[in-house]
Amino acid sequence: MAVVVLWGLWALRDPAWLAGAEGGIVAMGPAGQAPSYRRLAPHAWFFVPASAAAVTIPLTAVFTPEESQPIRVRVSANDRLVAEHEFTSAGAAVLVAPLQQVPKAGRRHVRIEILVSRAWTDGLTGLQIGDIGTLPGP
Numbered sequence: 001m002a003v004v005v006l007w008g009l010w011a012l013r014d015p016a017w018l019a020g021a022e023g024g025i026v027a028m029g030p031a032g033q034a035p036s037y038r039r040l041a042p043h044a045w046f047f048v049p050a051s052a053a054a055v056t057i058p059l060t061a062v063f064t065p066e067e068s069q070p071i072r073v074r075v076s077a078n079d080r081l082v083a084e085h086e087f088t089s090a091g092a093a094v095l096v097a098p099l100q101q102v103p104k105a106g107r108r109h110v111r112i113e114i115l116v117s118r119a120w121t122d123g124l125t126g127l128q129i130g131d132i133g134t135l136p137g138p
Helices: 001-011 016-020
Strands: 020-026 039-047 054-060 070-079 081-087 090-097 107-117 127-129 134-135
Touching: 016 039, 039 054, 054 070, 054 081, 054 107, 070 090, 081 090
Parallel strands: none
Antiparallel strands: 020 039, 039 107, 039 127, 054 090, 054 127, 054 134, 070 081, 070 107
């Protein structure tokens, strides 16, 4: 009985369903466009396979005519900073966040967090995120 309980607790620490879990990413427009962009909340997160060497995050900054403050983006993986970018005007960038030095402790997934410096009045940011990708590890 104790073995079953221990195995259950171990399995819950890194469940397989984490691969599709995300938060702070809001659907926008019709699905199926290439790439399909969604809006970001000031704190967004998702998971990628621990076997990935890097994650690619396509971002597009949208500024309203009244805005002049830059949008700063920080990306962390398992609480370790892996990428930063600052948008000073409307435009696009693909952030490549390396994951080789991120502690994984035998887990199947890496938690990616995106922190955005400011939000619009609707609680979202002026950033759109495209289709997230991974680069294979060795």
